[in-house]
Amino acid sequence: MKFNKKGIILALTIFILLVGVVGCSSKTVSETDKNIIKIGTSGGYHPYTFKNDKGELDGFEIDVWNEIGSRIGYEVEYVTSEFSGLFGMIDIKKIDTIANQITITEQRKEKYIFPTPYVYSGAQLIVQKGNEDVKSLEDLKGKKVGVSLGSNYEQIIKEFDINNEIEVVTYEDFLGSLQDVALGRIDAVLNDKLAAMTNVQKSGLDIQLGGEPISKIENAFPFVNNEQNKELVEKVSKAVEDMRNDGTLEKISKKWFEIDITKE
Structure with a gap:
């Protein structure tokens, strides 16, 4: 069977296009478009963050961030580590923030930005x-x-x-x-x-x-102070305020403490 030059070029072009289509179709929308936020936590600070009887990460912090993630449209991934190593993990971008009852201090504000406090x-x-x-x-x-x-x-x-x-x-x-x-x-x-x-x-x-x-x-969630994080911090702040105003924060608080720790 003989192929002329134009036929070969056409066949190759069709092949390349087909490969491209197949390659693109293998990626789902969730894989390409989802936003992920990585939350560092110790998992050893009951009742804020700990492993429950099933070996699952549980606690006040986890409930709060699951709700925040849902409201800002982010999938939440938790990364556990010793508490003393969590800030180092932020600095090298292994995590985005910490959920471990982090107190706002003047020293920390020199390096990190915080959304509105969620615990007093x-x-x-x-x-x-x-x-x-x-x-x-x-x-x-x-x-x-x-x-x-x-x-x-x-x-x-x-x-x-x-x-x-x-x-x-x-x-x-x-x-x-x-x-x-x-x-x-x-x-x-x-x-x-x-x-x-x-x-x-x-x-x-x-x-x-x-x-x-x-x-x-x-207490609030620390983020590295850069332009990329400023928009995210605004979203988290709005979510926290909305949760406070609609009673969600109070409900989560009373689940773990029987009192509301989320208001001054």
């Missing part, structure tokens, strides 16, 4: 049951206090303890710090008020709150 709480001391001697930062002088490594609670202690009179013990695992204070290995833990209240009630450990909250805190 306080920094709270937790002590061994029966300990009435530790109720303030002043009471920690000459004692050991546990904090989450890299947390704003560690920074609170350092800013107060200008004469290095307090021994700070850092933990990757919040429950580990509570177990140590219950056993008397350390004198107190400084952490989130709501997490403290929940674990006093439900952990079964011999612990109690130590005095009133040390300070008020506002």
Whole structure:
């Protein structure tokens, strides 16, 4: 069978077009058009973020971000890591933000941008049951206090303890710090008020709150401060405000805490 030059060119052109069509048709709309946001979380900070009895990631933070993702049209992917490594993961773009009760601080605002706060709480001391001697930062002088490594609670202690009179013990695992204070290995833990209240009630450990909250805190999701993230932060802010106004945030809060932690 003989083919002239024009016939060969035509056949090759048709072949190339067919390959292109087949190649394009193998990609679905969801694969090409979906938006994905990666959320970093420790998965070890009950009841905010933890693994449930089924081994699934669960908690207040997870419920909040599942709802935000739905409202802004993003598929949410969770990436778990030790808390102390989460900010590093943002910086190298392995994750987009952190859902782990991140407090807004002046130091963090120099590097990150935050949408509107979604939680209002306080920094709270937790002590061994029966300990009435530790109720303030002043009471920690000459004692050991546990904090989450890299947390704003560690920074609170350092800013107060200008004469290095307090021994700070850092933990990757919040429950580990509570177990140590219950056993008397350390004198107190400084952490989130709501997490403290929940674990006093439900952990079964011999612990109690130590005095009133040390300070008020506002929590939000940090994003690297760049032009690309500014539009996304605006979307997240609107979603959070809408969730607050229509009662969704309150509903999620009361599911985990029996009180509303999402309003000032």
